[in-house]
Amino acid sequence: xxxxxxxxxxxxxxxxxxxxxxxxxxxxxxWDDGVMTDDANVVISECAGVLQYxxxxxxxxxxYTTEKGEIVCFRPDLNAARMxxxxxxxxxPAFPEDRFVDAVVQVVxxxxxxxxxxxxxxxxxxxxxxxxxxPVIGVKPAxxxxxxxxxxxVGPYFKGGAKPITIKVSDFDRAAxxxxxxxxxxxxxxxxxxxxxTAHEEGYAENMYLDAATRTKVxxxxxxxxxxxxxxxxxxxxxxxxILPSITRRSIEYVAKEYLGMEVEEREVYFDEVKDFAECGxxxxxxxxxxxxxxxxxxxxxAFPSGMEEMGPNTKKIYDTLTGIxxxxxxxxxxxxxxxx
Ligand SMILES: *Cc1c(COP(=O)(O)O)cnc(C)c1O
Numbered sequence: 001x002x003x004x005x006x007x008x009x010x011x012x013x014x015x016x017x018x019x020x021x022x023x024x025x026x027x028x029x030x031w032d033d034g035v036m037t038d039d040a041n042v043v044i045s046e047c048a049g050v051l052q053y054x055x056x057x058x059x060x061x062x063x064y065t066t067e068k069g070e071i072v073c074f075r076p077d078l079n080a081a082r083m084x085x086x087x088x089x090x091x092x093p094a095f096p097e098d099r100f101v102d103a104v105v106q107v108v109x110x111x112x113x114x115x116x117x118x119x120x121x122x123x124x125x126x127x128x129x130x131x132x133x134x135p136v137i138g139v140k141p142a143x144x145x146x147x148x149x150x151x152x153x154v155g156p157y158f159k160g161g162a163k164p165i166t167i168k169v170s171d172f173d174r175a176a177x178x179x180x181x182x183x184x185x186x187x188x189x190x191x192x193x194x195x196x197x198t199a200h201e202e203g204y205a206e207n208m209y210l211d212a213a214t215r216t217k218v219x220x221x222x223x224x225x226x227x228x229x230x231x232x233x234x235x236x237x238x239x240x241x242x243i244l245p246s247i248t249r250r251s252i253e254y255v256a257k258e259y260l261g262m263e264v265e266e267r268e269v270y271f272d273e274v275k276d277f278a279e280c281g282x283x284x285x286x287x288x289x290x291x292x293x294x295x296x297x298x299x300x301x302x303a304f305p306s307g308m309e310e311m312g313p314n315t316k317k318i319y320d321t322l323t324g325i326x327x328x329x330x331x332x333x334x335x336x337x338x339x340x341x
Pocket of ligand 1: 246286
């Protein structure tokens with residue numbers, strides 16, 4: 001298979017149209033067989049549920065080339081399960097999890113020419129999503145839905161190494177108790193845009209959201225979970241019913257415990273104790289881990305001892321181990337790596 005003529009290491013993090021995408025429609029109470037198509041455009045009613053009341057959810061995962069030259073993706077079964085949960089919370093029909101994984105494999109296979117080579121730092125980002133496609137005007141769930149998966153090559157998230165970022169404690173809330181913070185719904189992102197644009201205008205890379213009810217506990221950022229390292233080398237991650245269960249974070253917890261022998265705690269994290277941590281990072285599929293050097297809370301600064309030059313030492317160990325597993329340099333736990341054949 002001939003690779004596309006793309007300058008892999010200078011790719012940005014944007015959309016590039018690839019050759020093939022997967023489409024399945026839900027109609028008359030069932031999903032059809034699904035097809036691969038060349039058509040990158042979606043044509044739906046002007047009154048489609050997604051356009052009126054934002055009934056949509058999505059996933060994000062990556063395929064890459066390992067050291068051995070195989071194309072793999074990372075734990076797609078967990079994306080399938082999470083999308084199942086997102087769909088049900090939004091009164092959408094779940095897409096069968098085994099078919100989700102099969103469709104991911106098919107999309108990667110048929111766009112193999114776009115999977116960046118090993119060592120380029122670039123990856124193929126895979127975007128499964130589902131939306132209400134039939135007309136809805138009175139507020140209720142739609143009757144018809146479309147599930148699609150496209151893929152787009154994306155560049156290394158950090159060009160020239162992962163420099164720690166500065167973030168702010170947001171005055172906006174991301175998710176309400178008993179709301180939709182724990183699912184990957186488009187609506188969570190629509191309402192976060194004003195907060196992130198505001199943070200960027202003020203010179204911050206990201207927002208730290210606190211729990212909406214008490215504003216005392218750490219939740220997450222707009223699109224990544226937090227990890228903290230205590231001064232005695234323990235991994236601490238915030239536990240909350242209103243944060244998105246990041247697959248990267250769950251993988252980090254496993255790697256820290258089973259590969260690095262670290263103590264791991266998933267518990268409520270009060271903002272008051274953040275100043276006592278030694279290292280802080282954001283985790284998600286896009287960057288794996290972005291180190292946080294500084295958190296600003298209304299003029300008060302928390303500067304982590306790991307500084308603004310590089311990742312903290314424990315964060316780096318976790319990062320190297322997890323990316324080593326993903327890239328095939330370190331043996332993966334059973335079932336984590338799906339080889340695309
Ligand atoms: C997608 C997402 C994450 C990261 O999840 P991963 O499965 O690790 O990619 C974290 N927080 C939010 C709000 C998200 O939407």
